[in-house]
Amino acid sequence: MKQKGHILIVDDDADVLHTARLVLKGHYEQVSTESSPLRLESLLRRESVDIILLDMNFKTGATTGNEGLFWLKKIKAINPHVYVIMNTAYGDIQLAVESMKLGAVDFLVKPWEKEKLLSTVNTVYQLALSNRNVEKLKGRESALTQDIDAGYGQLVSESEPMQTVLAQIDKVAATDASILILGENGTGKELIAREIHRRSQRRDEGLIKVDLGALPESLFEAEMFGHVKGAYTDAKEDRPGRFEIADGGSLFLDEIGNLSITMQSKMLSVLQNRSVTRVGSSKAVAFDVRVISATNQPLYPMVEAGLFRQDLLYRINTVEIELPPLRQRKQDIRLLSLYFLKEYGEKYQKSGLKIEERTHRQLANYTWPGNIRELQHAIERAVIMCDESVIAAEDILPQRKAQQNETRSLRVEDVEKSTVIRAIEKHGGNLSKAADELGMGRTTLYRKMKKYGI
Numbered sequence: 541m542k543q544k545g546h547i548l549i550v551d552d553d554a555d556v557l558h559t560a561r562l563v564l565k566g567h568y569e570q571v572s573t574e575s576s577p578l579r580l581e582s583l584l585r586r587e588s589v590d591i592i593l594l595d596m597n598f599k600t601g602a603t604t605g606n607e608g609l610f611w612l613k614k615i616k617a618i619n620p621h622v623y624v625i626m627n628t629a630y631g632d633i634q635l636a637v638e639s640m641k642l643g644a645v646d647f648l649v650k651p652w653e654k655e656k657l658l659s660t661v662n663t664v665y666q667l668a669l670s671n672r673n674v675e676k677l678k679g680r681e682s683a684l685t686q687d688i689d690a691g692y693g694q695l696v697s698e699s700e701p702m703q704t705v706l707a708q709i710d711k712v713a714a715t716d717a718s719i720l721i722l723g724e725n726g727t728g729k730e731l732i733a734r735e736i737h738r739r740s741q742r743r744d745e746g747l748i749k750v751d752l753g754a755l756p757e758s759l760f761e762a763e764m765f766g767h768v769k770g771a772y773t774d775a776k777e778d779r780p781g782r783f784e785i786a787d788g789g790s791l792f793l794d795e796i797g798n799l800s801i802t803m804q805s806k807m808l809s810v811l812q813n814r815s816v817t818r819v820g821s822s823k824a825v826a827f828d829v830r831v832i833s834a835t836n837q838p839l840y841p842m843v844e845a846g847l848f849r850q851d852l853l854y855r856i857n858t859v860e861i862e863l864p865p866l867r868q869r870k871q872d873i874r875l876l877s878l879y880f881l882k883e884y885g886e887k888y889q890k891s892g893l894k895i896e897e898r899t900h901r902q903l904a905n906y907t908w909p910g911n912i913r914e915l916q917h918a919i920e921r922a923v924i925m926c927d928e929s930v931i932a933a934e935d936i937l938p939q940r941k942a943q944q945n946e947t948r949s950l951r952v953e954d955v956e957k958s959t960v961i962r963a964i965e966k967h968g969g970n971l972s973k974a975a976d977e978l979g980m981g982r983t984t985l986y987r988k989m990k991k992y993g994i
């Protein structure tokens with residue numbers, strides 16, 4: 541099988557170009573030749589090249605190698621990531637040392653054996669690949685650390701609607717189909733996305749998450765597509781975007797319904813072309829990712845209202861999974877309560893905690909607007925607060941009296957407002973963490989902030 545790389549041979553000797561091309565063509569997808577270094581600059585700005593085989597002496601009769609060194613410097617200035625192998629007919633060690641100092645990676649002495657040429661190019665190509673992987677891994681490491689902090693556990697469910705969802709997952713997980721997960725806040729969309737990835741062929745490559753709801757328009761391109769050094773004042777080094785980091789694995793586009801129309805267009809064109817161009821670069825880099833998107837927004841009505849692009853929706857929704865709210869799968873409430881009770885009992889070293897049947901019934905009758913996340917936080921709070929070994933409904937459920945009375949409900953709003961403010965302050969303005977603590981999704985938190993003018 542051919543390697544994906546692009547090898548460029550620059551030499552004014554037609555025979556050298558011909559032979560090198562013949563040798564390399566069978567092993568690399570793209571092999572180009574160029575007889576004049578004068579065309580190098582425009583070529584490098586236009587195309588993505590991995591390795592250049594560069595002649596040391598261009599003018600006939602010139603043997604100083606200065607020309608080669610001049611072009612080497614030029615290449616490195618245009619693109620420091622191109623690997624340059626110097627090609628010399630004279631085997632001048634001094635010159636070879638000089639060119640290595642200027643950034644050449646290796647050198648070949650003409651006339652070379654075909655095997656020697658191929659093995660040198662192969663070694664350099666492997667080096668290029670592993671360096672690219674290091675860059676990708678660095679990006680992936682930071683993305684994954686964030687995810688590990690988020691701590692996603694087991695998927696618990698026995699209700700009928702969830703069995704349907706699980707059967708759907710069984711069918712689609714192993715394919716590369718784009719998946720759109722719909723559902724209210726806290727229904728487990730991210731957990732399902734992770735489950736799909738875990739059961740896919742791409743599980744070893746990792747799932748990279750992007751929180752599109754928290755990504756400001758100004759950072760969108762750099763974050764998603766990456767940037768090259770110098771693209772901004774503080775772009776100190778080349779950085780791959782999320783698409784490149786996720787290459788080979790899955791990309792989880794959370795809160796996709798929150799993208800502005802401009803961001804939607806950019807996202808669509810990248811998904812269509814299956815390639816990204818880093819900010820500050822003009823070269824497109826191909827990627828291979830499986831896209832899983834999620835949102836709590838009503839995408840279809842949004843398409844009708846012109847707020848969401850229909851063509852983008854069709855790109856992401858090859859398979860749609862709708863997660864029912866917790867109030868429509870009451871059977872799971874009991875199971876999840878016991879699961880969280882055990883989990884937090886262990887975490888806070890309060891073993892043997894119990895929930896009575898009567899309490900289970902009360903929990904099942906509550907509407908759980910924040911769905912599973914609300915239940916999870918409610919149980920955690922109850923475990924922390926309880927003094928008895930039996931947890932009562934009042935420990936878990938929000939206080940009913942306050943909800944029933946209208947005049948009081950105004951006060952509830954006051955309480956809510958100050959609770960929201962406190963949570964935001966506590967987390968130093970980190971809205972995701974504040975929302976988490978409040979047991980609500982970020983979108984709900986934004987709405988509340990708007991309502992209370994925070």
Ligand SMILES: Nc1ncnc2c1ncn2[C@@H]1O[C@H](COP(=O)(O)OP(=O)(O)OP(=O)(O)O)[C@@H](O)[C@H]1O
Nearest residue numbers: 693694695696725726727728729730731912913981
């Ligand atoms: N079936 C389940 N079994 C166990 N835990 C669950 C289940 N579903 C959700 N959870 C837990 O509930 C919490 C919320 O789930 P998740 O973050 O996946 O919801 P979401 O729909 O993505 O939320 P949002 O829309 O607010 O981003 C997580 O801690 C998750 O582990």
